[in-house]
Structure formats: C-alpha cells, structure tokens
Amino acid sequence: MTSPHERAELKTAEIIAAFTSGRHRGVVVDSPPGAGKSTLVGRIAAEIATGGETVVVVAQTNAQVDDLVAKIAARLPHLTVGRLSREGYLAPSSLLLLPNVQVESRAEDLPDCRVLVGTAAKWAQVQSTQMWPWAVVDEAYQMRSDSLLLIGELFTRMLLVGDPGQLDPFSPIDGERWAGLPWDPMQSAVAVLLRNNPDIVPYELPVTWRLPPSAATVVQEAFYPFTEFDAGTQAGDRAIHVPTVGIRRTAVDEVIDLAAGTGWGFLELPARNTLRTDVDTITATVDVAVRLLQRGTETVCEQAPGGRRLTADRIAIGAAHRDQVAAITRELRTRDDAAAGLRVDTANRLQGAELDITVILHPLSGRIDATPFHLTPGRLCVLTSRHRHASIVVGRRGMPELLDAHPSTEPMHLKDFIKFPDGWEANQAVLAHLANHRVSTRG
Numbered sequence: 001m002t003s004p005h006e007r008a009e010l011k012t013a014e015i016i017a018a019f020t021s022g023r024h025r026g027v028v029v030d031s032p033p034g035a036g037k038s039t040l041v042g043r044i045a046a047e048i049a050t051g052g053e054t055v056v057v058v059a060q061t062n063a064q065v066d067d068l069v070a071k072i073a074a075r076l077p078h079l080t081v082g083r084l085s086r087e088g089y090l091a092p093s094s095l096l097l098l099p100n101v102q103v104e105s106r107a108e109d110l111p112d113c114r115v116l117v118g119t120a121a122k123w124a125q126v127q128s129t130q131m132w133p134w135a136v137v138d139e140a141y142q143m144r145s146d147s148l149l150l151i152g153e154l155f156t157r158m159l160l161v162g163d164p165g166q167l168d169p170f171s172p173i174d175g176e177r178w179a180g181l182p183w184d185p186m187q188s189a190v191a192v193l194l195r196n197n198p199d200i201v202p203y204e205l206p207v208t209w210r211l212p213p214s215a216a217t218v219v220q221e222a223f224y225p226f227t228e229f230d231a232g233t234q235a236g237d238r239a240i241h242v243p244t245v246g247i248r249r250t251a252v253d254e255v256i257d258l259a260a261g262t263g264w265g266f267l268e269l270p271a272r273n274t275l276r277t278d279v280d281t282i283t284a285t286v287d288v289a290v291r292l293l294q295r296g297t298e299t300v301c302e303q304a305p306g307g308r309r310l311t312a313d314r315i316a317i318g319a320a321h322r323d324q325v326a327a328i329t330r331e332l333r334t335r336d337d338a339a340a341g342l343r344v345d346t347a348n349r350l351q352g353a354e355l356d357i358t359v360i361l362h363p364l365s366g367r368i369d370a371t372p373f374h375l376t377p378g379r380l381c382v383l384t385s386r387h388r389h390a391s392i393v394v395g396r397r398g399m400p401e402l403l404d405a406h407p408s409t410e411p412m413h414l415k416d417f418i419k420f421p422d423g424w425e426a427n428q429a430v431l432a433h434l435a436n437h438r439v440s441t442r443g
Helices: 004-020 037-050 062-075 145-154 189-196 213-223 251-262 279-294 322-333 377-383 399-405 423-437
Strands: 026-030 055-059 081-084 101-104 115-119 132-137 155-162 239-241 264-269 298-301 304-309 315-319 343-346 355-361 387-396 438-440
Touching: 004 026, 004 037, 004 155, 026 189, 037 055, 037 062, 037 132, 037 155, 055 062, 062 081, 062 101, 062 115, 132 145, 145 155, 145 189, 155 189, 213 264, 213 377, 213 387, 213 423, 239 251, 251 264, 251 279, 251 387, 251 423, 251 438, 264 279, 264 423, 279 315, 279 322, 279 355, 279 387, 298 387, 315 322, 322 343, 377 423, 399 423, 423 438
Parallel strands: 026 155, 055 115, 055 132, 081 101, 081 115, 132 155, 264 387, 264 438, 315 343, 315 355, 355 387
Antiparallel strands: 239 298, 298 304
C-alpha cells in the first residue's frame, strides 16, 4: 500500500508530465484544502524555467502573488523571478531584499526573467503581440471567467489549479441576466473552461496536508462528495495538550477539552433569534479564543514533535459578515494583551489561510431565515477547513430546525452549471457532525 507522500508524488508527476508534454492546451487540477496548490504551482514553474523556457504564473490577489514570488525565488536561486505589478505598487520589503527578484510594472521590462508572476487583473492590462508558451493559474476557482477571457490569448497553454470547494468569485454586479449561459462571466474560470471543453478531465490531488484525520473525512463528505482525498497524517500524529490543573471549569473549558481530544467542539448557546452581532455569541466566541491562550495550550505535530506553545498568531476567528468581525475585534480589545495577535476575518478573506486552531461563529446562529448567502457551501467549507488541529464552532441551538424550515428555493435556469454540493445538504451534514461534539450552555 502506498503512503500519502508516494500517492501525492505520483499524482504530481502525472500532472507535470501531462502539462509539459504540450499535448493539451488546457489542464485543470482540483485540490482539496491544504493539498499543496502553491507548492504544485511553484514546482511546475521551476520545472519549465529550468528547462530554459519562460513561464507565467497568475494569481488573484497581490498577497498571493507576493507569496508565490518568494517561494519560487527560493526554489530557483540561480534564476531571476519577475514580479509584475501596477504602477506605484509597494512590494513587501522582504521581497525587495531577495537578490533574484525584479519588480516592474511592464512585462517588457522583465526580459531576463524566466518566471513572471502577477495578478489576473494586471495581466489583463498587458498589451503585447508576444505570446508566452506556458501559464499557470493559481486559485483558479476564485477567478471569474471574464478574467480568463481577457488573458487567455496571451498564452499558448494554461494549467489552472484551484479548490472547487471554496467560495465562488465575488462580484458586486447582479449576474442573474447571464444565468444559464455557457459564457456566464460570473462563473469561475474553471467552470466555464470545463463547460466549453468537455474533453478536459480535471486531475485531483489526493492528499490534504493541512486537515487532520478528524477533519478530512468530515470536510470531504460534506463539501467534496465527488472527490476522494485523505489526510496526510495519521491519528495520533498530532495532539493538543491543555493543562487542567487548578482551573474553574466552565462550558468554554469543556468545549476546549472536547476539541483537544476529538478535533471538534460545538459551544451551543440557548435558542434565540438575534441580531447578527449578537452580544452573547460574540462574547462566547472571544471567550473560547482567549481561553485557549490563557490555559497554556500546546500543540504537537510533525512540524513540532517536541510540542510548541499555542500563540495568538496560530489562532483565527472566522465569521460570515464584516460587522460580526468588527464586533469580535472590539470585544478582543477589552481582553488580555496576549490575544492581540489573533486574526479575525470573514470566510472570504480567510481563504488560503492555515492555522492550528480556528474558532467559528456559525453563519446560521440566531437567524430567523436561511438565505442563499448563508447557505453558500463555500463559506462554511472555508471556515471549517483552515485548521491543522481543531475547530471550535459557536452558535445557538435550533440551526438544524432552521434549515428544515427553509429548504433551498433558489431558481433553476435551463443549461445552468450545477455546482455540488448543495449548500443546504452541506450545512446539515456539518451540523449533524457537530451534534456529537456539543457542549450546551444555560441561559
């Protein structure tokens, strides 16, 4: 039986061979959370660049581009990596200090670079008669199809890597008028590419190196029903140690201990319809994160076999709405200074992040309805797939009943691209799992 490392290596070699053979103009790679998308992108770029050809790497945000540039530059110290940016963009000082990185706002000013990295928005502004032979698109499911249309003519062959379970591309424009059309610009670049090229069969990365065994199965069954992947670690490879001596036990402590032992915890407050910025759930969410630090939590894993103290920068608090993020941030300011480095963000902004422990304010907590926004499967998928050790969810009782009372009623359009899984079913699956890891509070 092959090990996770062997299976991942075999699949990576197969993908690289398929793309670099030149037989396919388009190659798609589906990746579960934490399967090493960026590592694959960097490896393919290095393979092509060291072979003497120029390769373009396209990402969706400046932060993603800067991260990729740093990783590729470290992998290719003997080659120059070009960072294509907008006029006036201030690259991080850590990037500017790298001797083999050149930052320019025009592609023609990077003639000696074997690897060119920039955002899709920047590449869409490039006006050139030149065609680059190879392009690799990272986070391709976050890229709108109209962006692909704008840059596609620049490249001979493209490889698109992304996570199909993440949130769809965001647009402030109502896309109802294009729903069902094969060129719908509100769809992801991958969705339109596959829809118009049925001969393209996506490759699938088989291992998640982020999610522990306690989470990999849950996330796979809820959000990736047609994709099989396993955790790269075994049960027992990772552990959470939370000192228990001399503490006054509360529901918060109980849910932390439960999560430490099982990888999941659900702090359930009494049923009540509330505002989005419900004071009780905001306070409880912050209580959990701060208590993790106060108790001197330690984590053990393959990266730190001797154990390491859990620090604020290794915890994230996730929520669905920006006003919830703001309320949590305000509450954190009233707490222990040790919690000052805690990351608090929406699911949209947590995409791509990797933490030891996440604390989640459930999107359906306290609501009187279940809207399409809250039932978007990618939102809950992002929130429940950021952790390496454990995830603790905070919410009010009655969320399964809320779902039962609000079945999905989204209109169906002829020839519409159907994305799986269904958000209603995904939420029910996660809540059913959390029911076995529940600590209820009184109120």
